[in-house]
Each structure stands twice: as C-alpha cells, then as structure tokens.
Amino acid sequence: MIGSGRTRAHEPVGSTNRGRRAGLNSGFHWVTSDPSKNRRRVSAMASHKLYLLRHGEGAWNKENRFCSWVDQKLSEAGVQEARDCGLLLKSQGCQLDVVYTSLLSRSAQTSWLVAEAMGQEWVPVVKSWRLNERHYGSLIGLNRAEMAAVHGEQQVKVWRRSYDVAPPPIEPSHPYYAEIYEDRRYGACDVPAGALPRAESLKQVLDRLLPYWDGVVAPVVKSGRTVLISAHGNSCRALLKHLEGISDEDIAGVTLPTGIPVLLELDADLRPVKKHQLLGDPAKVQAAIKKVEDQGKALPNGK
Numbered sequence: 001m002i003g004s005g006r007t008r009a010h011e012p013v014g015s016t017n018r019g020r021r022a023g024l025n026s027g028f029h030w031v032t033s034d035p036s037k038n039r040r041r042v043s044a045m046a047s048h049k050l051y052l053l054r055h056g057e058g059a060w061n062k063e064n065r066f067c068s069w070v071d072q073k074l075s076e077a078g079v080q081e082a083r084d085c086g087l088l089l090k091s092q093g094c095q096l097d098v099v100y101t102s103l104l105s106r107s108a109q110t111s112w113l114v115a116e117a118m119g120q121e122w123v124p125v126v127k128s129w130r131l132n133e134r135h136y137g138s139l140i141g142l143n144r145a146e147m148a149a150v151h152g153e154q155q156v157k158v159w160r161r162s163y164d165v166a167p168p169p170i171e172p173s174h175p176y177y178a179e180i181y182e183d184r185r186y187g188a189c190d191v192p193a194g195a196l197p198r199a200e201s202l203k204q205v206l207d208r209l210l211p212y213w214d215g216v217v218a219p220v221v222k223s224g225r226t227v228l229i230s231a232h233g234n235s236c237r238a239l240l241k242h243l244e245g246i247s248d249e250d251i252a253g254v255t256l257p258t259g260i261p262v263l264l265e266l267d268a269d270l271r272p273v274k275k276h277q278l279l280g281d282p283a284k285v286q287a288a289i290k291k292v293e294d295q296g297k298a299l300p301n302g303k
C-alpha cells in the first residue's frame with residue numbers, strides 16, 4: 001500500500017530517476033508482495049516489442065569518418081553484422097510485421113539482410129528521410145580522430161554527444177553538398193529540398209523524427225504488430241531518449257554500436273516497462289560500445 005512505509009515492496013519496476021523526471025512513472029506498475037502476481041502483471045504490461053537497430057558497419061564507419069547523410073554501403077564486416085543480427089532475432093523467435101528504415105543505403109541494406117537471415121523477406125520495408133542519420137553539417141566526411149587532434153577530444157565529444165549543440169552547417173562549397181542535395185531521393189520528401197537540414201543537434205533529429213514516430217510508426221506498434229526500425233546511431237538514440245524519458249545529460253552516455261539490436265518492451269500506451277536491452281553476447285556488446293566511444297580519441301594516424 002502506498003504510504004504504508006513498506007516502500008521496498010512497492011518499488012516501481014523498470015522506473016528510473018530519468019523516467020520519474022519525465023513523468024513516465026505513471027506507465028510503470030507496482031510490485032506487490034506476492035511474486036506470482038508480479039509475474040502476471042509484468043507479462044500483461046509488456047504487450048509490445050520494438051526493435052531498434054543501427055545498421056551494420058558502413059565503409060566510413062570503418063574509416064572513422066562522419067558519414068551522416070553521405071550514402072555509403074555496408075563494409076564486408078557490416079554485411080556479416082546485419083546477417084548475424086537477423087540470425088540472433090530469429091533464434092529469439094522474433095516475428096516481424098513491418099520494418100522502417102531511412103533513405104540511406106546502409107540502413108536499407110541492413111534491413112534486407114536482417115529479413116533474409118530471418119527468412120522473413122516478405123515483410124514490408126517502409127522508408128523515410130525522417131529516420132536518416134543526424135546531419136553532421138560541415139563535419140561530414142571528416143575523420144573523428146583527426147578532428148580530435150585539431151580541435152580537442154572535448155570539442156569532438158560536444159559535437160558528437162551533446163543534446164542541443166549542432167555542428168557548423170554544411171555550405172554549398174562542401175565537397176559532399178551537391179551529392180546530398182541534388183540526389184533524386186530528396187526530391188520526394190514531405191518537405192521541400194530547401195527545408196531539409198544543413199546541420200542538426202540530437203534535439204533537432206528528435207524534432208524531425210517525432211512526427212513520423214507519432215503519425216506513422218507508433219500506431220502500428222500500438223496495433224500489436226512487431227516493428228523493427230533499421231536506422232542509425234543518432235536517429236535511434238533520439239527515439240530511445242524520447243521513449244525512455246532519458247535526460248538531456250544522460251543521453252550523452254548512451255552509445256549504440258553497429259549491428260546490435262536494441263529491444264524495447266512497451267506497455268499498451270507505448271511506455272517502457274523496463275530499460276532497453278542491447279541483445280547478444282554481453283562481452284561483445286561492451287567491446288563494440290567501447291570501439292564507438294574511442295572513435296573520438298585523438299590518434300596521430302586517425303585510425
């Protein structure tokens with residue numbers, strides 16, 4: 001009973017301070033002193049499964065360059081990561097209904113390889129620019145370690161992981177400007193090409209992603225269908241921040257490696273019933289996280 005002083009028996013399952021701050025607590029259920037009741041409540045609450053996936057390693061992930069809106073294919077290792085992800089999801093009995101992906105080849109290619117490895121190639125794949133990677137502005141194409149050597153690791157960390165700082169915008173003189181904005185794929189978006197971003201903070205990614213989540217994806221998840229979002233490190237981080245109510249400060253510490261699926265279990269109102277899980281061998285997952293974090297370290301050869 002709330003207020004009875006038996007606080008340990010009434011801790012909200014899966015709640016965190018972050019969730020409390022964001023008002024998510026109302027979506028969590030209360031643990032009673034009868035464990036069998038708790039088990040029943042947990043399974044009743046976790047009615048929806050959502051999988052988020054950062055595509056397999058791309059050619060520029062391998063070269064430690066900010067890739068962002070430049071269209072790069074998967075590396076050989078990235079192809080294997082995507083296949084392994086599909087096999088892992090299959091081994092867990094995952095049955096997909098819809099896959100959402102960005103307009104960038106590396107995330108679309110990943111979605112195909114995952115579906116193929118699962119034997120679920122028939123599953124519809126729906127694309128939107130709103131799931132594209134964060135627009136890294138003038139940093140696109142540059143090597144993170146070289147940038148850290150020139151501007152300092154702290155500045156690179158601010159560019160990569162702060163919530164509301166955008167890098168300098170891409171200018172028409174940038175070597176990849178024409179390649180991005182003259183591409184036919186961006187002529188058929190739900191905003192005119194001139195309104196597409198020139199640089200984005202993580203907050204701006206969330207701002208452009210939310211209408212798509214609220215209007216397109218969330219109703220499908222709510223209807224009980226299993227959704228995979230095959231997207232990018234920062235578009236997935238932005239959505240995770242929104243769904244879990246992660247604070248502006250704490251999101252800096254959330255790293256998503258390539259090819260590792262993230263499982264979110266949500267209640268009927270799409271509130272998380274427990275913290276997200278990165279699936280797979282924990283040691284492998286930790287090593288992959290460290291690799292992404294180390295990309296911003298200043299190494300003389302930029303590797």
Ligand SMILES: O=C(OP(=O)(O)O)[C@H](O)COP(=O)(O)O
Pocket residue numbers: 054055058061065066067068069133136160231232233234292
């Ligand atoms: O293209 C990118 O992400 P992606 O590999 O998930 O598509 C970004 O360059 C990721 O860079 P970050 O990890 O420094 O935010």
